[in-house]
Structures are given as C-alpha cells and as structure tokens.
Amino acid sequence: MMDTTSPTAIGFAGDLTDPWVEGIAQALSGLAVVPCEQYGAELPCRAFQAVGGSRGILILHRSRLSAADVSQLEELRRGLGVENWPRIVLCVSPYVRYAEIERCAGLVEIVTPEATAAETLPRQIERMLKTPGVASRTAREASPVEVVSTDYELRQVLCEACTRAGYRASDSAELLADPVDGRRLTVWDVPVLEPRWEERLERRSKQGPVLALLGFADRTAVTHAREAGASACLDLPCAMDDLIDAVDRMAREETLRPRAQTAHATPPPPSRSYRGRLAIAERHAAAE
CATH class of the missing domain: 3.40.50.2300 (Response regulator)
Structure with missing residues (x-):
C-alpha cells in the first residue's frame, strides 16, 4: 500500500509483467511512484482508494477499456465521492476505442498513448505537481x-x-x-x-x-x-x-555532448641552423 501521509500520493497501476508497461513505470523512477496491485484485466479498484484524495495521482494503464470498465469507473467515482477521487492519468493502448475514451473525459485528467508515455508522463506528472523542469x-x-x-x-x-x-x-x-x-x-x-x-x-x-x-x-x-x-x-x-x-x-x-577538440598544430621541425648548432655543441662536449 502507499504512504498516503505524503503531500501527494502517486500510484501506478498496470500489468508490470508486460515489458513495455514496465518501461513506462521505470521512466517515472525520478518520482515517488508506488506500484498498485492489479490482477489480470480487471480494474484495480483498491488503487483508487490507496491514492484517494483530490491531491492523489493515479497512473492507470489499460490495454483494453470496455463499456463495462467505464461503468465501473463511474460507480467507483460515486462511491468514493468527488473529494476522494484521485487525479487520473489514463495511459491507453491503440486497442482502446475512442468511444470509451470520450466517456472517460469527466473521470480522468489526462489521456496519453502508451507508445510515447515514457517520453511524456514524467513531465506531465511534474506539471501536475507544479514542479516542471525547464531548459536553461x-x-x-x-x-x-x-x-x-x-x-x-x-x-x-x-x-x-x-x-x-x-x-x-x-x-x-x-x-x-x-x-x-x-x-x-x-x-x-x-x-x-x-x-x-x-x-x-x-x-x-x-x-x-x-x-x-x-x-x-x-x-x-x-x-x-x-x-x-x-x-x-x-x-x-x-x-x-x-x-x-x-x-x-x-x-x-x-x-x-562532448565537443570534438581541434588538434594542436604540430610544431615545425628544427631549422638547419639549429641542427647545426646542436651538432657543434655535441662535438664539443664529446671532445671534452
């Protein structure tokens, strides 16, 4: 279960045996996200209670979303009440139909495609927490x-x-x-x-x-x-x-990114006059 005493409770509910979904969760490693239990294709009802409260955030991945699922979400909302309904980020696969997404419009805060969720979710959650990272x-x-x-x-x-x-x-x-x-x-x-x-x-x-x-x-x-x-x-x-x-x-x-460094110019070879003076000095040293 999550530590609901934190200022903002963040949960991730999805099938973590799916490598793609696991990759989405790993992309959120910089945030204090706690995995919530999910079994099979059923909606993780306990996750909504664990993250409950208007400050809570639940990232909910769904490969499929049926009309019955949407009805269950609506029932959960009525049961928990508006004050205990978390802010939901719905992460969906291409198999989720637009009709169901449209019905969820009043139940979730963000809908994002699973294919690019690893790119967008960290910044989306930061914006929800009002701590966005900005390039200098x-x-x-x-x-x-x-x-x-x-x-x-x-x-x-x-x-x-x-x-x-x-x-x-x-x-x-x-x-x-x-x-x-x-x-x-x-x-x-x-x-x-x-x-x-x-x-x-x-x-x-x-x-x-x-x-x-x-x-x-x-x-x-x-x-x-x-x-x-x-x-x-x-x-x-x-x-x-x-x-x-x-x-x-x-x-x-x-x-x-490391920049390619310009190679230093190779010093010119000694001039003949220098070589000549060097040879004379060596002969004098040998004679002594």
Missing part, C-alpha cells in the same frame, strides 16, 4: 531547431511553438541528410507510410538529436524510430507542452 535560456539559445513537415500549416504551428519557447527555429518541407549549418535539433513529422524512412532518420540523427513525430505512434513504430536513432518520439497530434519538453531534453543533452 542558454541551452535554448545555443540550440537551433529545424521543423520538417510536408504539411505547411503543421510546420508553421510547430515552428512558432519552438520560437516562442526561445529556440532559433526554422522550417523546411524536406529532410536533408546534412544540414548546411551543421549540427542542430530536428523536429520531424515522419512520413511512416513512405519506404526507407528509417534510413533517412538514421542519417539525420548523426547531425543532431531528432524528435520523431509519428502520425500513429504504436509500439512498433516507436521501436523502429528509436532503433533508427530518434532521441524522442511523440504521437500526432501532440500537446505543445509535451513537444517543448522533448525539445528541451534534447537541447540539454546536446549542450552536454
């Missing part, structure tokens, strides 16, 4: 960002968001393998339906961290993007706060 002004000013998308309107929205956050942002319709201005951060609206996108991502990642925006971010797409070199992945559409959090993290990592 220096890191933002030192990190040019290029937003790449064939969708003009999306490109402009993302570029404007990065500019407002303090980055030197530019935009492009095409992803070039070698940016003309050297290393930079890249926000790429990945065309996952096009062939060989992983190769393009791999080439670009060698020129700086890449945030891969995936139109349908499932486990397979995120895994492929990560293996190709993506530093972070988000689903589209995404919250601008999540986008800037991911870019901030990449900027911090880039500023800490």
Whole structure:
C-alpha cells in the first residue's frame, strides 16, 4: 500500500509483467511512484482508494477499456465521492476505442498513448505537481531547431511553438541528410507510410538529436524510430507542452555532448641552423 501521509500520493497501476508497461513505470523512477496491485484485466479498484484524495495521482494503464470498465469507473467515482477521487492519468493502448475514451473525459485528467508515455508522463506528472523542469535560456539559445513537415500549416504551428519557447527555429518541407549549418535539433513529422524512412532518420540523427513525430505512434513504430536513432518520439497530434519538453531534453543533452577538440598544430621541425648548432655543441662536449 502507499504512504498516503505524503503531500501527494502517486500510484501506478498496470500489468508490470508486460515489458513495455514496465518501461513506462521505470521512466517515472525520478518520482515517488508506488506500484498498485492489479490482477489480470480487471480494474484495480483498491488503487483508487490507496491514492484517494483530490491531491492523489493515479497512473492507470489499460490495454483494453470496455463499456463495462467505464461503468465501473463511474460507480467507483460515486462511491468514493468527488473529494476522494484521485487525479487520473489514463495511459491507453491503440486497442482502446475512442468511444470509451470520450466517456472517460469527466473521470480522468489526462489521456496519453502508451507508445510515447515514457517520453511524456514524467513531465506531465511534474506539471501536475507544479514542479516542471525547464531548459536553461542558454541551452535554448545555443540550440537551433529545424521543423520538417510536408504539411505547411503543421510546420508553421510547430515552428512558432519552438520560437516562442526561445529556440532559433526554422522550417523546411524536406529532410536533408546534412544540414548546411551543421549540427542542430530536428523536429520531424515522419512520413511512416513512405519506404526507407528509417534510413533517412538514421542519417539525420548523426547531425543532431531528432524528435520523431509519428502520425500513429504504436509500439512498433516507436521501436523502429528509436532503433533508427530518434532521441524522442511523440504521437500526432501532440500537446505543445509535451513537444517543448522533448525539445528541451534534447537541447540539454546536446549542450552536454562532448565537443570534438581541434588538434594542436604540430610544431615545425628544427631549422638547419639549429641542427647545426646542436651538432657543434655535441662535438664539443664529446671532445671534452
């Protein structure tokens, strides 16, 4: 059970035998999150009581969410009362239907896809706790960002968001393998339906961290993007706060990246006159 005497009780309820779900829980290791019991596909009813209270936060992962589950959530809410209902972050798989998510709108505070939850949940919880981490002004000013998308309107929205956050942002319709201005951060609206996108991502990642925006971010797409070199992945559409959090993290990592040091110039060989003087001195020393 959780220590409910803490200012904010945070629980995680999900099938931790699933490696992907376990990875989400591990991404929250910097926070005081306590696993709550969950058996099979049943709703972890005890978790709602353990985290109870308006300050409590429950991260609830669901691979499936039926109409009966939503009805049970509504019944739990009535039983616990508004004052004891925790703030719920619902983490869902692609198999959860939109109709059930829509019914949960009044019961949960945040709905986030499981494929990118490891990227977004730590910052989402920090914002709920009102302790957000922010990149330094220096890191933002030192990190040019290029937003790449064939969708003009999306490109402009993302570029404007990065500019407002303090980055030197530019935009492009095409992803070039070698940016003309050297290393930079890249926000790429990945065309996952096009062939060989992983190769393009791999080439670009060698020129700086890449945030891969995936139109349908499932486990397979995120895994492929990560293996190709993506530093972070988000689903589209995404919250601008999540986008800037991911870019901030990449900027911090880039500023800490060891820079290639310029080799010191090799001193010129001794001149003939110096060699001559050295040889004369050696002969004099031998004669003595």
